[in-house]
Amino acid sequence: MPAETIIKTNSLTKRFDSKLSGILAVDNLDIEVRRGEVFGFLGPNASGKTTTIGMLLGLIAPTSGTIELFGEDTAHNLPRLLKRTSAVLESSAFYPHLSGYDNLIIFAGTIGGIEKCRIDEVLETVGLRKRASSKVRTYSLGMRQRLSVATALLNDPELIIMDEPANGLDPSGIIEFRELTKSLGEQGKTVFISSHLLHEIExxxxxxxxxxxxxVLAQGSVNELLHRGKMLQISVPDPDTASDLLMNLDWVKTIEIDDSHIFVEITSEKAAEVNRILVTGGIAVSEIKMSENSLEDFFLDAIDEITRKPEEDNA
Ligand SMILES: Nc1ncnc2c1ncn2[C@@H]1O[C@H](COP(=O)(O)OP(=O)(O)OP(=O)(O)O)[C@@H](O)[C@H]1O
Ligand SMILES: [Mg+2]
Known part of the structure; x- marks a missing residue:
């Protein structure tokens, strides 16, 4: 049975209207996030990430479309649903002259019902226990980001939404943050994280x-999208016959041919098997090459595809 759907948007749309023009920031967006996923919301600048997150959290009113959190429509149940959710937004404000611990005490006071031992727990989770008594103004950016996550964890949310949390972090800060995000996923939290950094999401x-x-240009498991471009390019004298030999195999996803090649999209490492089937079938294979596209290639292809269709864009 598939895991419970935690976020679902249905044709979610936001148009910002000004006197002169309207900006279509989010355009019929359909996404689905299931429990326990660490879900990357990947897009370049101005692609609508922050606007979407604003709508998920009830900070921005959609122009049209609906949002379900935990299977319920947010139009009617938002305050109750947000109690199960936390957010780390671009600018978390702390009191710089107070310690990380005292900042958490203040945040806990605004939520209510948070025990002091919970503060120790979240400090431990984000790796700030040793620096908990230092003033926040002495924290690095990475430490401040982790303190933001600590505040978001206070109410033990099932869903954590983060808008570009890796922005501005140096490589070691990014690695630490990545480990923290993964550990949240391993604890069974559902994590929704926006980024324009392909490698980060990958x-x-x-x-x-x-x-x-x-x-949305594409969505699915990162592995699925990574394997999407895994193609064998095979040089053969008779591509039609070669194609007939492979076309009914369940691990062959697509086959294309030209005059002297066959291009086979496969789901796993089956190059040797493809070679064996062709040779056994009497095909003289002169070359087999594997090309594996990274998510980055896919992302750039997708962006390229959409920029080649400007007439469809009404932003
Ligand atoms: N309050 C607003 N009024 C008018 N236009 C807006 C407003 N907020 C966002 N936009 C526009 O909507 C589009 C999407 O913006 P958004 O901030 O959602 O993108 P983003 O993907 O978060 O970008 P970035 O990676 O730069 O943070 C942009 O063209 C932006 O200029
Ligand atoms: Mg943004």
């Missing part, structure tokens, strides 16, 4: 939606 997330200009 290394941190198990699922991804790639967006551009407010539209």
């Amino acid at each position: 290394q941190t997330c198990d699922h991804v939606a790639i967006i551009n200009k407010g539209r």
Whole structure:
């Protein structure tokens, strides 16, 4: 049975209207995030990530479309649903002259019902226990980001939404943050994390939606999208016959041919098997090459595809 759906948007749309023009920031967006996923929301600048997150959290009113959190429509149940959710947004404000611990005490006071031992727990989770009594103004950016996550964890949320949390972090800060995000996933939290950094999403997330200009270009498991471009390019004298030999195998996803090649998209490491089948079938294989596209290639292809269709864009 598939895991429970935690976030679902249905044709979610936001148009910002000004006197002169309207900006279509989010355009019929359909995404689905399931329990326990570390879900990357990947898109370049101005693709609508922050606007979408604003709508998920009830900070921005959608122009049209609906949002379900935990299977319930947010139009009617938002305060109750947000109690099960936390957010780490671009600018978390702390009192710089107070310690990390005291900042958490203050945040806990605004939520209510948080025990002091919970503060120790969240400090431990984000790796700030040793620096808990230092003033926040002495914290690095990475430590401040981790303190933001600590505040978001206070109410033990099932869903954590983070908007570009890796922004501005140096490489070691990014690695620490990645480990923290993964550990949240391992604890069974559902994590929704926006980023314009392909490698970050590739290394941190198990699922991804790639967006551009407010539209979803692709979504699925990171592995699925990675394998999507795994092609064998095989040089053969008779591509039609070679294609017939392979076309009914369940691990062959697509086959294309030209005059002297066959291009086979496969689900796993089956190059040797393809070679064996062709040779046994009497085909003289002169060359086999594997090309594996990274998520980055896929992302760039997808962006390229959409920018080649400007007439469809009404932003
Ligand atoms: N309050 C607003 N009024 C008018 N236009 C807005 C407003 N907020 C966002 N936009 C526009 O909506 C589009 C999407 O913006 P958004 O901030 O959601 O993108 P983003 O993917 O978060 O970008 P970034 O990676 O730069 O953070 C942009 O064209 C932006 O200029
Ligand atoms: Mg943004």
